[in-house]
Amino acid sequence: MAERGLLIVFSGPSGVGKGTVLKQFMQTQQNCTISISATTRAPRPGEQEGVDYYFIDKERFERMIAGDAMLEYACYGGNYYGTPRGPVEEQLRQGINVILEIELVGALKIKEQYPKGVFVFVMPPSIQELRRRLTSRGTEKEEAIALRMEAARTEMEQAMLYDYIIVNEDVEDCCRKFEAIVVAEGCAVRHRKEFIREVSQNA
């Protein structure tokens, strides 16, 4: 049976550990891929085309927006970032689960287009813990941290709009829960109606 892959949106406040969790998660997955974003910003040293990002120019990015070829996009610091529709659609069609690591606004945009998408929000155990994690990175000024904390508060209130929340107490546990969500969603009736029809009609 050729089943369509799941579109999985993975969000959470900056500093909550999404990257670490996804990296570990991917080590055990055969049938999942992380969507690669397109951006108009210049590659940084070491970044590879088609691995870190698709690096494209502004004109082409805007043509893709106009042609509905971006599932979602945003503009930060004068650069576009977005999710090209083509590769995502192709992988889903092949039965591969595609993970988008994107923010709330993008997630809502995806939800409009993929109501059957799986929306997962990673939360810190507490807001204090998030502050601790952001501070301990040591890479950001107090001001920048305050901004991120403010964004986190807003985002967390919106966690209700997602299907699942995972509290990231530790990476192992968070991974295990994310894996369980992917397996469970593979059993969800909303994705399996065709199969049920088939089995009961062959009866």
Next chain:
Amino acid sequence: MAERGLLIVFSGPSGVGKGTVLKQFMQTQQNCTISISATTRAPRPGEQEGVDYYFIDKERFERMIAGDAMLEYACYGGNYYGTPRGPVEEQLRQGINVILEIELVGALKIKEQYPKGVFVFVMPPSIQELRRRLTSRGTEKEEAIALRMEAARTEMEQAMLYDYIIVNEDVEDCCRKFEAIVVAEGCAVRHRKEFIREVSQNA
């Protein structure tokens, strides 16, 4: 955080292997219990009160129905079978996940009362496989098997009313999926609204 347990309804056509799956599943679970039904039929040799069933008389069973103390009940072969509300409620309150192994009609009754319940339906890989399993038991006549097959067809069409279907290809895989569903549901936003509110309001 004192979280309420999940009410999990586990259904599927006779012969699909529900009992075997649940038995194996329970070996790895610390926080799940299987609800014990009440019945008015006489205990069979070896059956224990409060283990296999709660054995109660017809008058008491009917008083419980009248007093809304049965979550669901049915009558087979002149005997009542039902799920007493008290123990289920108490265990959920203590944060224990309670599994009810019941049939479709009972499941729908539960859904009315526990819209947040988790409804899992176990399916055979094909209807031919179900017939093979029923026949290989060697305990039933062709006529009885035909009846069971007819019931299975009806039930499987109704699988759409559940949240999840698990195709029982083999017991290990079926268990793994059921475990994933329980873990994933523990992360489902619909069960975690209180927590989300708490974390974002303490922000």
